[in-house]
Amino acid sequence: MAEWHDQELCRLLLSLNSAERSERQQAEQALEGAKCSAGFAARCSAFGACGPSSQEALPLRQLAMTIVRQITQKNWSQLAAADQSACREALLRGLGQASIEGLLLICIANVRSAGAWPDLDLRLSQGLSLKSGDAEANTCVECIIALLEEGNLDVLKSLGQLQAPLLQLVSSEVTPALRRTCVRAHLQSVTAVMTSQHTEAQQGVEHTLPQWLEAYAKLCEGQSSWPPTERIKNTFAVLQAVTALCRFRELVPTALSLAAKLSGDKAAPEFLRARAFSLLHRLGDTVTALVTQEVPHLLEAAAAGLAPSEPLIVRVSACRVFCRFLTATADETLREDLLLKKGVLASLGALLRDADEELLHLCLESLCIIVKKCPKTMAAVEGDLCPLTVQIWRRCAADPMVHMQVLDLVSCCVFVDQRLQRAMEEHLLPVVHSDLQSEPHLACSAMGLFGVLLKHSAVPFGPEVLNCAGLLLAKAMQSDESMMLQNACETLVLLVQRSASQGAELLEQLLRFAERLLGPDLEDDACLYVGPLAMLLFANYGRMLPAQLQVGLLQALVLRLARAERPYLRQELVVVFARLLHEDLNGSLQALAGMEVPAKDAIRGGLELLMSTWLAVAPEIRARRARNVTVSALCRVHERSKEDSQLRSLLGEAATPERLLQAILSGLEFENLRCGQLREAERNQVLEDSDEEDEEADDETRKQNVLLSDFLDLEDVDSDGSEGDTFQDLERKDPLAEMDLQKVLAQYLVNQECQDPELRQRMMQAIQEASSLVSMSGGYAQ
Numbered sequence: 001m002a003e004w005h006d007q008e009l010c011r012l013l014l015s016l017n018s019a020e021r022s023e024r025q026q027a028e029q030a031l032e033g034a035k036c037s038a039g040f041a042a043r044c045s046a047f048g049a050c051g052p053s054s055q056e057a058l059p060l061r062q063l064a065m066t067i068v069r070q071i072t073q074k075n076w077s078q079l080a081a082a083d084q085s086a087c088r089e090a091l092l093r094g095l096g097q098a099s100i101e102g103l104l105l106i107c108i109a110n111v112r113s114a115g116a117w118p119d120l121d122l123r124l125s126q127g128l129s130l131k132s133g134d135a136e137a138n139t140c141v142e143c144i145i146a147l148l149e150e151g152n153l154d155v156l157k158s159l160g161q162l163q164a165p166l167l168q169l170v171s172s173e174v175t176p177a178l179r180r181t182c183v184r185a186h187l188q189s190v191t192a193v194m195t196s197q198h199t200e201a202q203q204g205v206e207h208t209l210p211q212w213l214e215a216y217a218k219l220c221e222g223q224s225s226w227p228p229t230e231r232i233k234n235t236f237a238v239l240q241a242v243t244a245l246c247r248f249r250e251l252v253p254t255a256l257s258l259a260a261k262l263s264g265d266k267a268a269p270e271f272l273r274a275r276a277f278s279l280l281h282r283l284g285d286t287v288t289a290l291v292t293q294e295v296p297h298l299l300e301a302a303a304a305g306l307a308p309s310e311p312l313i314v315r316v317s318a319c320r321v322f323c324r325f326l327t328a329t330a331d332e333t334l335r336e337d338l339l340l341k342k343g344v345l346a347s348l349g350a351l352l353r354d355a356d357e358e359l360l361h362l363c364l365e366s367l368c369i370i371v372k373k374c375p376k377t378m379a380a381v382e383g384d385l386c387p388l389t390v391q392i393w394r395r396c397a398a399d400p401m402v403h404m405q406v407l408d409l410v411s412c413c414v415f416v417d418q419r420l421q422r423a424m425e426e427h428l429l430p431v432v433h434s435d436l437q438s439e440p441h442l443a444c445s446a447m448g449l450f451g452v453l454l455k456h457s458a459v460p461f462g463p464e465v466l467n468c469a470g471l472l473l474a475k476a477m478q479s480d481e482s483m484m485l486q487n488a489c490e491t492l493v494l495l496v497q498r499s500a501s502q503g504a505e506l507l508e509q510l511l512r513f514a515e516r517l518l519g520p521d522l523e524d525d526a527c528l529y530v531g532p533l534a535m536l537l538f539a540n541y542g543r544m545l546p547a548q549l550q551v552g553l554l555q556a557l558v559l560r561l562a563r564a565e566r567p568y569l570r571q572e573l574v575v576v577f578a579r580l581l582h583e584d585l586n587g588s589l590q591a592l593a594g595m596e597v598p599a600k601d602a603i604r605g606g607l608e609l610l611m612s613t614w615l616a617v618a619p620e621i622r623a624r625r626a627r628n629v630t631v632s633a634l635c636r637v638h639e640r641s642k643e644d645s646q647l648r649s650l651l652g653e654a655a656t657p658e659r660l661l662q663a664i665l666s667g668l669e670f671e672n673l674r675c676g677q678l679r680e681a682e683r684n685q686v687l688e689d690s691d692e693e694d695e696e697a698d699d700e701t702r703k704q705n706v707l708l709s710d711f712l713d714l715e716d717v718d719s720d721g722s723e724g725d726t727f728q729d730l731e732r733k734d735p736l737a738e739m740d741l742q743k744v745l746a747q748y749l750v751n752q753e754c755q756d757p758e759l760r761q762r763m764m765q766a767i768q769e770a771s772s773l774v775s776m777s778g779g780y781a782q
């Protein structure tokens with residue numbers, strides 16, 4: 001320590017760094033008393049900024065600079081003028097020492113924020129000149145960054161005069177590392193100015209931004225003498241800077257022009273072009289919200305980037321950009337020109353033919369978007385599109401995920417254009433016909449494909465369609481695989497729903513299939529959709545069936561319900577019986593009452609087993625249409641049971657009028673609870689919206705400095721056109737689906753007598769709550 005001139009200060013620093021608690025506490029007390037004493041800050045600054053360079057001294061120098069940081073931040077005004085001057089001098093002398101650079105720069109920023117510092121301004125101005133050398137220039141630029149990060153508004157204003165020499169420096173023949181530091185300084189300057197209230201400075205930023213972006217572009221282009229690692233670092237630095245600049249609404253058009261220019265520059269490195277396309281894709285919401293006039297140019301650049309002659313990495317990035325901005329333009333002429341004349345479809349087809357699994361997903365997703373936005377154009381190329389679809393389906397026979405995406409594509413095509421629908425059917429029905437006679441996994445996928453084609457196939461169906469339906473039934477009868485049977489059931493429901501008269505030609509096979517699904521050999525998952533199928537069979541062909549066959553089908557349904565464990569299966573089977581009671585109360589009750597079914601070790605009446613199971617699973621039934629159908633049917637059974645003693649006897653103890661009434665009351669209580677929760681959620685949403693509006697009104701600057709998160713992508717591309725699935729369509733067509741169940745139940749219960757005082761009190765409370773909810777909304781909630 002002999003060579004360390006200020007031994008007293010060194011001893012204090014060593015004690016502050018001591019492992020002995022008592023010694024450290026005494027040193028901390030001594031420090032508090034010495035901070036503002038004459039000469040201490042100057043000594044501390046001199047040792048920290050310009051002290052010994054040995055590794056042994058480094059921890060003490062860093063501790064000294066930490067003390068100086070506290071003094072410059074909290075005690076600067078208490079120092080004598082001589083100490084302030086000595087501190088400034090020491091800090092300037094130490095500028096450029098890498099070992100303590102971070103602490104030193106913060107101290108400099110603290111001192112500069114406290115008042116003018118002409119010597120520092122001169123040092124920075126001279127350091128940015130081309131004659132200063134790269135090391136000094138880098139030191140000064142790093143100091144500018146620290147001043148921008150830590151300094152106040154006065155410091156920000158004073159640094160404005162350094163922007164011109166900084167731009168000159170980044171555009172000169174200096175090292176790539178120094179240029180990247182200049183980019184960081186410019187970005188920090190822009191951020192500081194745009195988040196301030198300095199209007200004149202903000203205008204200056206907008207004025208000089210094009211020149212800076214030119215320098216950014218040159219940095220990306222680089223020089224042949226620069227190593228590849230340096231060029232990659234340059235690219236990342238520039239793209240990160242451009243992304244950050246796009247946080248500010250006023251700068252978006254100018255900043256994005258650089259990304260667009262780089263993505264379309266074939267002379268630029270392929271990695272750089274791919275990154276530029278990726279940047280444009282990430283900023284898609286901002287582009288479409290703020291600079292819609294640039295969308296056509298971006299689409300043209302992406303179309304060029306998709307060309308087969310381009311590197312694969314560029315084509316993939318360009319594909320994402322093209323689809324992102326295709327949804328942002330309504331110009332049909334432009335879209336058709338890009339797809340056909342500019343070769344986008346041909347380029348995308350080439351990608352599809354050679355794509356690996358990951359790229360295949362992107363290409364199929366892109367095609368779905370293009371089909372939805374440009375159906376007429378895609379219909380014009382159906383001669384290429386349909387064979388390509390068949391080729392991909394065949395090529396990816398073992399990949400269910402790709403098959404699902406192909407189904408999305410086919411669904412889009414058959415939904416948006418009749419010409420495409422006919423072409424897809426013509427090419428794909430032979431595939432369905434073949435695969436239904438093939439291995440189980442191919443047959444299962446073919447059933448899904450057949451269902452998609454059926455949705456929009458012309459009615460009456462042609463012989464090819466009915467032939468495929470027969471093959472489907474034959475394959476399903478041989479299988480016990482759950483997914484295949486679910487696909488078969490959904491497709492057959494669609495067939496009967498769209499053309500019941502032609503479904504009658506397959507009635508015998510349909511009944512055998514339903515009987516198999518309801519039998520004891522299959523698990524719940526395999527017969528999950530038997531309810532909708534059975535309901536359609538009764539609705540469309542009930543009168544064609546002999547009475548004995550109807551009773552047999554009902555008996556099978558009751559037994560399947562009693563065995564079922566899956567809540568959805570139980571719900572849908574109860575819906576079947578509830579629907580039958582709505583359509584023919586007397587006939588259904590009579591058929592069920594005259595039925596005996598085996599249940600475990602005893603024979604039970606069909607009606608009694610049905611109703612006991614129904615009431616047991618009623619709390620699980622929560623889907624809206626299912627609630628409407630089942631609980632309203634219970635009202636009809638309850639009303640009849642009050643009048644018919646024989647029916648009460650057949651219903652048994654599990655479904656007495658009182659228990660039926662309890663189930664109906666539970667239904668109303670659930671409707672009230674649901675209604676109240678929905679209304680509370682709506683009220684909370686209104687309050688949240690109101691709070692957001694107040695915040696926006698109070699903070700005008702938020703309108704000027706728009707972040708990317710403020711622009712939500714409103715595009716919502718469904719995987720299946722704009723349609724729901726088969727069962728959703730079936731439910732929507734049910735006339736009871738839109739019933740106001742709360743109103744129906746409240747009106748029914750208000751006229752019911754009840755001997756049980758507790759139950760009567762619940763009824764009154766539920767009716768009153770329903771009435772209150774109605775008065776709040778002006779009508780019963782749906």
